[in-house]
Amino acid sequence: MKVLITGGAGYIGSVLSERLLDTGFDVTAVDNLLYGQHGPFHRAADPHYDFVFGDARDETLMKTLIPKADVLIPLAAAVGAPLCDRDPFFARTVNLEAVQLMNRLRSPSQRIIFPTTNSGYGTKSGEEFCTEETALEPISLYGKLKVQAEAELLDSPNTISLRLATVFGMSLRMRIDLLVNHFVYEAVTRGYLVIFEKNFKRNYVHIRDVADGFVHCIEKGDGMLNRSFNLGLDSANLSKQELAEKIQCYVPKFLVQYSEIGSDPDKRNYIVSNQRLRDAGFEARRSLDEGIVELIKGYRMIGRGQFGNI
Numbered sequence: 001m002k003v004l005i006t007g008g009a010g011y012i013g014s015v016l017s018e019r020l021l022d023t024g025f026d027v028t029a030v031d032n033l034l035y036g037q038h039g040p041f042h043r044a045a046d047p048h049y050d051f052v053f054g055d056a057r058d059e060t061l062m063k064t065l066i067p068k069a070d071v072l073i074p075l076a077a078a079v080g081a082p083l084c085d086r087d088p089f090f091a092r093t094v095n096l097e098a099v100q101l102m103n104r105l106r107s108p109s110q111r112i113i114f115p116t117t118n119s120g121y122g123t124k125s126g127e128e129f130c131t132e133e134t135a136l137e138p139i140s141l142y143g144k145l146k147v148q149a150e151a152e153l154l155d156s157p158n159t160i161s162l163r164l165a166t167v168f169g170m171s172l173r174m175r176i177d178l179l180v181n182h183f184v185y186e187a188v189t190r191g192y193l194v195i196f197e198k199n200f201k202r203n204y205v206h207i208r209d210v211a212d213g214f215v216h217c218i219e220k221g222d223g224m225l226n227r228s229f230n231l232g233l234d235s236a237n238l239s240k241q242e243l244a245e246k247i248q249c250y251v252p253k254f255l256v257q258y259s260e261i262g263s264d265p266d267k268r269n270y271i272v273s274n275q276r277l278r279d280a281g282f283e284a285r286r287s288l289d290e291g292i293v294e295l296i297k298g299y300r301m302i303g304r305g306q307f308g309n310i
Contacts, residue, residue, distance in 0.1 A: 019214075160227065201238060
């Protein structure tokens with residue numbers, strides 16, 4: 001089976017590509033290497049892997065690649081509210097229009113597995129579990145574009161949407177801005193962090209569980225079609241303060257200051273139920289504790305920051 005991934009050298013894409021190859025799929029990864037990362041050089045000799053330097057918004061390119069695939073995974077995206085607010089045109093063209101392009105060019109026999117975000121649940125109380133039936137109320141441009149793309153795909157045949165919790169864990173194209181990754185990075189490099197909205201809650205999931213979830217949708221997704229599924233770890237519905245305190249168990253000298261100043265661009269404050277995906281046969285299994293230990297080890301591999309003196 002052949003899988004086409006846009007954003008295939010990104011944070012999730014690089015891990016997913018490895019997982020798919022190890023499972024026995026053929027993978028074509030499309031990426032414009034926007035953030036200066038390099039492709040997976042160690043896969044250049046692999047006949048089951050191909051890398052295309054290009055843009056998911058390039059209709060001429062996508063017309064040549066899409067017909068060759070059995071499964072399509074549009075990971076290319078401007079991720080996060082701050083980035084989307086900084087460049088709304090870029091955000092709309094890649095987060096929505098590139099997905100619409102893929103959907104228009106594919107045949108109904110080709111499955112799209114779409115990664116969206118559970119930040120679409122918006123400003124809930126943090127006390128009641130959000131399910132896939134909970135009304136979506138995104139307030140950021142990022143959330144709104146993802147919700148619109150999901151709605152259009154689910155009105156099309158042979159689609160599955162995975163509403164991802166906040167992802168954590170190491171990747172070849174590392175992202176330190178994601179909440180768990182960021183908190184652990186500050187703990188092991190600076191030993192100090194100021195946290196605002198300490199009681200705001202959200203759900204978390206390990207990046208390798210995300211990759212496993214995509215594989216499940218390919219191999220066993222026939223009964224999941226045209227539905228959305230929360231993909232997170234039920235035991236990791238935590239507030240920012242609870243997350244910081246868990247990290248302190250592994251980095252005891254980590255000092256945390258809680259501030260009344262500052263706000264989340266998404267205003268996220270929710271807890272999420274992942275029961276629907278569990279009923280479909282898949283459950284995230286890697287714990288937050290495992291992820292923290294992994295990140296501490298991984299950050300030792302990064303070494304001193306490029307612009308730091310100490």
